Amino acid sequence: MKEKKTIMRKEHFRLSMLIAALVTVAISVLAFFPANHAFAAYDSVMNNGSVPNTSATTTTMPDGSNSFTHALYYTAQGSDGTTYTSNYSTTNPAVEDSVLNLDKMTPDADGNYHFNAVLEITATNNVSNINYDLTMPSSGSQITGNPNVQFDGAPTFSGTDAASVQAATTYSNISSPGAYINEATYKNQYGQNMPNVYYMYLHGNLSAGQKLTVTIPYLLTNASALDLSTASPSVSFNESVSINPWTIWGQFTGDLTAANLRFARTDSTPVSNRWALYDILRDQQNGVANATGIRYLFTKNNNISTGTSLDYTLIDVLQKTNAEVGLDSSDYEYKNSDSPNYVPVNTMISDGTIAYARGGYYRLKLDKIKRAYAGTGWSTNGMYSDYYTYTTTRSGLVIHGAPTDPDGTYVNMNVELWQYIGGTSNICLTVGQQFDPKSGISYVRPYNRPEITNPLDDPVQSTLIDVSYTDAQGNTVANINTAQPGAYTVTYRYWFPTATNTRSNYSATFDTKVYVTAQQATQCPPDFTATVSYNTNGGEGSVTSQSVTYTPSAAGEVTLSNGSELTRDGYTLKGWNTRADGTGVSYALGAHMSDITSDVTLYAVWEKNSVAPVVPVHPSQDSKNAKSTKNLAHTGADITTIMWASTLLIAAGAGLIARVAWQRKKSE
Incomplete structure (x- = not known):
């Protein structure tokens, strides 16, 4: 009886220790993962x-x-x-x-x-x-x-x-x-x-x-x-x-x-005292996946003449994605309220310097925006040359038509633009016609001044406009050669006027595309035709060339031949390539080819057929092959050995369980 009590005490001790261990683990877990109750962030008035x-x-x-x-x-x-x-x-x-x-x-x-x-x-x-x-x-x-x-x-x-x-x-x-x-x-x-x-x-x-x-x-x-x-x-x-x-x-x-x-409210989540864009730019710079982004809204001011209007709109403003513009943390500079100088934001992020919201100023470099909008007639506010400067508390700002983002994927950032110059985007001529530069430009709009139409006829505005020409290959030319077919870009550069209507150091450009065709085009811009040709590259047979239509704004596309017309002894046709030696762009047989804006020649890609060696089969080899089927594919272990070992382990486990049960019954 005494032995039984001793055993029971030992079992109770073991049970108590187990319970204590479980309680300790539970407390630790609760301490690490607090209960889901209201958190009093703001407990004072x-x-x-x-x-x-x-x-x-x-x-x-x-x-x-x-x-x-x-x-x-x-x-x-x-x-x-x-x-x-x-x-x-x-x-x-x-x-x-x-x-x-x-x-x-x-x-x-x-x-x-x-x-x-x-x-x-x-x-x-x-x-x-x-x-x-x-x-x-x-x-x-x-x-x-x-x-x-x-x-x-x-x-x-x-x-x-x-x-x-x-x-x-x-x-x-x-x-x-x-x-x-x-x-x-x-x-x-x-x-x-x-x-x-x-x-x-x-x-x-x-x-x-x-x-x-x-x-x-x-x-x-x-x-x-x-x-x-x-x-x-x-x-x-x-x-x-x-x-x-x-x-x-x-x-x-x-x-x-x-x-x-x-x-x-008492349980409202606290907000950060840092500049709102700082964490976003930091995550962007550090490559954080699925981080909040910045959506740039390119806007115009509805009422600049008051000098203080904060009323903007997206309506009729040419929008570009940031994939086109490319703004990132290197384009921002920040000045904390107690700092005399602006510091590049990417440097602040690298150094761990915090950009505080209170009283801060930030400025955005404008060079990437100006480049992205080159040729559109739009550019940044002519009163500011290199930067836009913002305060962290931009009270009263209204942007009509601004998209909302209820999921918090983006934060909107508005950038003011102005359309300084506009005209005709495409002009079509036939061979022999003359091009008049006045036909490509319709108006200019000095910043915060009325629109002026037919500016090349205006004695003041005409002195602020330069006209230049490039051909289809991007070469600068003196003028448009209408004696033969061709395509040209006419660039009108408008220099922002000073208060005395002289040229300032800043300008915006507008591009007009001019197409010269042998016959009068049925539409402008006209359709162009490119040919996709196939070279057998050592094979026999021929593949019919394909004619592809494209326009300057929409590249052509075609489904390529599957090459069933071609043969070559000892070779298999594997695909097409833009170079005979196979070092160009490769396409599969019957693949879809896009972005066609000029003639293309595709070369057949041949692969030499391989001949499998003949290996004699002997009875002894057959028996080895038969035995090898007992081995696992990946480990090479013998299946029979593994099965016997598994059986012995299961039996040993069953015996151990039975012995424990017998000892417990005996002790009772």
Whole structure:
């Protein structure tokens, strides 16, 4: 009995150890794979990230005559009645966008959420007119998917100089960002709550050492429509240089700051504080499979004359894929807000330098785009030569006709173009007719100026246009030879005019194709004929040549002969090749041949037949062959040996199981 208890204790001990081991493994697995419950990314009313900032920025004028302390930020009241403050605007790129948790706020009866945008500014010395231009959080509200935030009434001004500044401050509407009007006129024209304010331009005197505070009441009006599975796109309150570049402390300084705010729920997925295109370009550079891509949208500005229009369209704009253009990380340069210089993005990626979204600028090289659009009449904005420069918070941008990508496969990137020159793409002449260069060009469009038709007849525009000719082989020629059939390209180069209508250093080109045929073409461009001929290359018989029709825009194609007409003693016909020695392009018999734009000769490819050697068969060899069938094909092991070994292993296992069962019964 004592022995039985000892055995039982041992079995219990073994069982306990086994259970403990299983529990340990389970805990480890759970620790490695956390349970699928809601993750509280934003557990406060105002979430300011890992690098919070409540310090204002101090900027000194270039001549040292004055200095300013300035800050932009947001405030919001939580359901607990406490007012919470966002990060202050800063030039530190590591400071993250503040995130307002709507779950911890109380909406009004209409479902709107209230918050404030606040400006504070103090000058060391007196300022007669502050000329302080601000881009407002409501500037991007019309973009689909963005938070729609609107003024909830007029701003309030406080401080010694509040009344004079309020009276002199002007506003512009999203519909016309460059047109500024005072508060009373804005209310009368757009509504008492002042909807869709784009810019707010502060004027008036500022007394030395006296803080001016401006509080703008805001509403988030479309919270229920926002996709808050992740934090929303940001709304931006920033010191602007886009319209009135002269700030109170000088032009285009590095101390222009922005305060960004996002909206979320408690369990919304956090967003990165890096520039949106950085990870995409990094994955592209590193060859990451199935990574998000960039879809380039080539657009034109609908209303450039205002100088500030952010209204673009894809309609009637010639689109090219990036496979044609070839843009990648080497075409971008980035400047973090605390950096004085732009750095190539491919270098940043290689060095591991982060491109922060806050206050950053990036620029795109234009040379590849210009090359891709050569000959189309389209090119980049004539006001900019080598780069387009963008901010990371491009508030208010609208692109009519932009495709959507609900699966997140692409991020859209718009690139502005302008059609400078246009005309007739194809002209057909018969032998003996003369070509008039005026027939190939219809108009020119100087950037942001009216279209001018028949420009070669215009005394000014004709001085801005060069005409050149190339033949079908790409050789430059003096003119089109209409004495014989041929094909030519006429290139019209339009030099962008300066303010005085002289040639600038930049141009766009438009190509016209001219075809000269022996007889009048029934269509333009005309059909051309190529011949596919077959060379027996040492064989006997013949294969009938094939006639293929093609046009300049559509290459010809044909199904090749199967060569059944050809024979050669001791050889087998294997296919066709564009060279007699077989070193050219190979085609199978009866294959499909495409991209035919000229005569082609195909040579028969022959393979010499092999003769199998005669090997006498002996009885002893037959017996060896018979024995070899017992061997496995791949291992060469003897089947009989493997079968016996398998049987013995199975028997041994069965015996071991029976012995264990007998010992257990005996112990009981």
